[in-house]
Amino acid sequence: MTDIDARRRGRLDQSVIVDAVLALASDERDSRITFKRLGEALGVDATAMYRHFRNKEELTKAALDRLSGMAVEDARAVPGSWRERLERHMIRNAELSLKYPSVAAEWALVDPGGPGDLASDEHILETLSEGGLQGETLLRAYAAVSGFTLAQSAALAQDALNDGSGVRDGSIPWVTGFGGADLGPYPNVREHRDALLAMNGISVYRAGIQAILDSVERWAHEGAGAAAGE
Template sequence: MTPAKADAASASMKVRLDRDTILAAALELAAQPGVSTLSFRELGAHLSVDPTAVYRHFRSKDELMMALLDQLAVRGLAEIDVPVEDWRGRLRAISMSTLHQFEQFPAIGVEAIVLTTNGPGEHGAIELMLDAFTRAGLSGEELVRHYALLAAHVLSAGANIARARADGASGVWLDKPILVDPREFPLVAANSTLLARLRDDELYRAGVELIIDSAERAVSQARFATDAPAPPEV
């Protein structure tokens, strides 16, 4: 064994590794400014162990990231203190707490668009959304459709915001002004100032509100259809 490997092995012996220790260290690393990705090498260095020690607990980076994403979901759920009767407030709260976690740990949040955790945090988030939409009056296909709309918006838009934060972006939706020939693209040119003012966090909130509004409309339409008098017999 080379001196370097001997030192790494010695360091590994000094650190008692388990899944919780690794996840806690990964969260610490992901929260550091400028960290946009996580690797087993960087995590091993942060833990002062050989990276192979991490592989004993997580067989792949995807497995590690799924566990970390579920940790963020658990943390996001813990932030919610809105009464269950306030279904709109619960949906807004889980949307914003998820975004807060993604912004705090952008190197983890960016993975939300490609990974499904199938863990207790994810299951808890799904249950909360389904419960909120059920309390709104939805059921069946409309219930699961609105859950899917909100989940897709939160995860995809949240992951994009996390990526922007990891890259040091300020939150402006467009990273540079749109310069076009107004004769060829008259509407783009006419709205270029307004487009430049768009912010990703404001668009995120607007998307959540649109989905809540859609749920309210769906409930109203279902009630109207139920209360409408039957057509006269011919």
């Protein structure tokens, strides 16, 4: 008996429906979730979804909010420095996006605005504050972390949906080729051609994380130096 079959035995509510959305997103990764498909999976008429969610966007927000909460919960479970916990948070967001691509592809378009999303914001601000940031610099770093994480996680999910190989580990090439173009006028591209072709989505994601967190540490150091000089 599958997880979705087991859910049919219980009462239909928002949590059960979101559970089913994520189960479908994990099992049927190449298709978008519809109320019709969700109703079939739960053994109910598609109209039953409207008793709990006004529309597909509201359902998507709830599913994304669940993923946000999961990423924070996993990050908080791992001891370590502020940087290690924040890095884990960002990596886990990408991992969940690759596991549930048909949901996570909406990250760049939909703001969940629920408890999971708020927990995510709280964790980012908390760890950055522990790193020594405050005031305007804290908010600037928050914007960089949050914006990068959501946009790149959505891009990883979309790549997974577009790719027909079933690969869900972020190993899809970042640069797929140069289309037979003459690289003569582009000396830097020509010099680094092989390295560029060796990059994949998750390696680019990890590089971005390191660049952002290195900047955070530098900003914190500069702020501490400025404060000491007052």
